[in-house]
Amino acid sequence: MLRLSKKAEYALMALKDLALRPEAEAASARQIAERYAIPVEVLAKVLQRLARQHLLVSQHGTHGGYLLARPASRISVGDAIEAIDGPVTITVCSSADDDCDQYATCNIRDPLWRIKDQIVQALTSYSLQAFATDELPLVPISVSRRTSEQRLPVVRVPIDGR
Template sequence: MLRLSKKADYALIALKHMALRSDGASSSARELAGLYDIPIELLAKVLQRLVRKGLLASQQGTRGGYHLARTPRQISVADVIQAIDGPVTVTACSTDEGACEQYAKCNVRDPLWRVRERILAALGECTIAE
């Protein structure tokens, strides 16, 4: 079954919150954790990773926090998932890392690759602006 990791889920929640802010103000990890009942330590790590991947920007200080580094329409669900969890995969062999004993004789690799591509395309069309 395909499903988002908790970290990716938290990342999407935080980014959507920031996308909905009409005042454009920064949001702190503590604020977001309190609003959405997310463990602060985990959320802080997720937000820092989003900064490293260029989806968020951070500002230090008493009025600091996090804000979107791009417009909400420029941040796809695929961008977020890949920033947090790495490549979207359906099977182990759908990445370079996947070593499979059946690789040479596999009759489902190509169809599953097409499934992966369709999933990735759908996630790429969905943005946090929606």
């Protein structure tokens, strides 16, 4: 099943925390880690990676810590996840690094790639600001499944006039 890594979850927790702070108020890795019961060493590495990916900036000094590198409205949830976990992949062949023996004959590759593209689109359409304020837009997902209450009626067709 598709699942974020724990480090990606920590990244989103930290980014949400920073997005909810006043604009110029930095927070240290220790402050954020203690607030959410995250191991400080792990969170420090996550925040450093987010800074290397230009999602955060670090300030040094007595009031140092991390700040968002740009407004929360211009950082997507997808940006944060990709910074930590890399590109979203749901099949071996959706990653440029991997090779698949069935690539030429695969009958599920294209539909799964389209699903992956929809997942990426959903993640990149949610800004950190919307994520932080719990104002995520609803993403329509069309599902055509019948429940047991929606069974088709049974129609009896006479065979040979009977």
